[in-house]
Amino acid sequence: MEHQEFNEVKQVKEHESKLLSQDKVENLIQQAQEAKVSAYCPYSKFRVGAALLTTSDCVFTGCNVENACYNLGICAERVAISKAVSEGHNKFKAVAVASDMSDQFISPCGACRQFMREFGSDWLVYLSKPDGTYLEMTVNQLLPVSFGPDDLSMNKVAN
Amino acid sequence: MEHQEFNEVKQVKEHESKLLSQDKVENLIQQAQEAKVSAYCPYSKFRVGAALLTTSDCVFTGCNVENACYNLGICAERVAISKAVSEGHNKFKAVAVASDMSDQFISPCGACRQFMREFGSDWLVYLSKPDGTYLEMTVNQLLPVSFGPDDLSMNKVAN
């Protein structure tokens, strides 16, 4: 994590109006940490938890679920989001991510960023440490210049 | 679906002792059909629902959740299973799958079969039609000669 990136985050803090209160953020991170306990990760032994806040103020949690065929596992963030969708929720305010890394903010993989982006670009992602400190970013900051649903219907050249 | 496969299913019926009662199966399929309603599938417009029965008799439902980058979607079966795992359940009796295809039993894709197999080979999968009729198969029948968790720790030749 370089200096420049911390600045970017700061800028967002100043200009963004949809921020959660400190209390709500801490609470969401706490729920992500608790979700981590259910992680099924016998292969990586790298537990991750996620807690997703909908615009209707429901929280859905997820953990990573791995597979002997490594590439068939699913990350915590995608579990939380698909769980919410399967319960009829697909508008989101924020998602918090938690891991066991003591010195690093756990950051969503690219696939999870794309999975988030399907449901909007300007909602918040909290990258946390076990001590509760965090970075706040938007989906758009994590996946700039993104490919998204609109691209599929754009004008095309003739083949 | 050829004759031979129907026979295989019959054989299982005769020898298998873990079968669900007709009522329970019908109920599980009903829940899979209801789960289908939440499907987020603007790309395929092919709705799928799943209902997963744990050994502790809880039911977790799932639906397909697609993505503009088609390969980042998740099937209904995997949503249901990861949802259960994230709630602390990873022993399963059966899963029912439902779609809108009127004349075909909806069958799990290979990735979902592998995802199921991570949690055992001898539990039941119900492939259903909207009219409630179904095929009953085991995970092992759907994924014979499977790669699984044990393979990762098998003896290896020296490189």
Place this chain on the structure above:
Amino acid sequence: MEHQEFNEVKQVKEHESKLLSQDKVENLIQQAQEAKVSAYCPYSKFRVGAALLTTSDCVFTGCNVENACYNLGICAERVAISKAVSEGHNKFKAVAVASDMSDQFISPCGACRQFMREFGSDWLVYLSKPDGTYLEMTVNQLLPVSFGPDDLSMNKVAN
């Protein structure tokens, strides 16, 4: 691998007419073993190689390519197939799979079976050991009652 499955394989041998000669099979397995050397698998340390024979008798090889986000890796079989497709080939006769497991025939995961099935159900898959012995199966045997391209256009009930 139970007795019954060996029988199934034998049955195929008797009835199937598209079989490769023993020489061709051994050669394909040899190429799968060589492909294994390029495997990028720092996480699983489980090397897999694949060699794919097209109907025009070209061979495309693949190895597993893993990722720090485990679920973003790709298996050897899918690498070989997508490589062939990207070079204009999508009709296949057979694929051989090789690993370092000394006592087990390496078997394709469910996702690879589904990826194979996209390009037909009745072509051959060779599950091999480092000593060159193998099991011969069809895609259909590995993925019975499969979901496939036709399902997407089947009749649907009204929502």
Place this chain on the structure above:
Amino acid sequence: MEHQEFNEVKQVKEHESKLLSQDKVENLIQQAQEAKVSAYCPYSKFRVGAALLTTSDCVFTGCNVENACYNLGICAERVAISKAVSEGHNKFKAVAVASDMSDQFISPCGACRQFMREFGSDWLVYLSKPDGTYLEMTVNQLLPVSFGPDDLSMNKVAN
């Protein structure tokens, strides 16, 4: 694409020393466009091509390869990279991406960004249009604050 992002790109141009010559970039984009022709995309009908330049100046091309189970497809960029790896190359200078969208630069999905990042953060990605115009970005710009191979071995808190 907002103004700010164009600025970022410009900044990179000024500070980055690994840039390709205009000729090489145009050539790489041309190869990505040609690779697009092999795309197997009966479901999205959205053709994508990629051309990957290794540090040893080899080029590997890829196209998207889709599947009836939409989530089992593979993007053009991942096909090109895994193809290179399977041929013994895993150090890359740049990748160009091409699609049929006439008015939009085609941008890699999040999964492809993560797949690229496995092999370094500071190599170049060219997002192009059919008319040959392009945006130049680094992997790091496309996937800021990324999760990567180092994270897996970081210090962890005790469970």
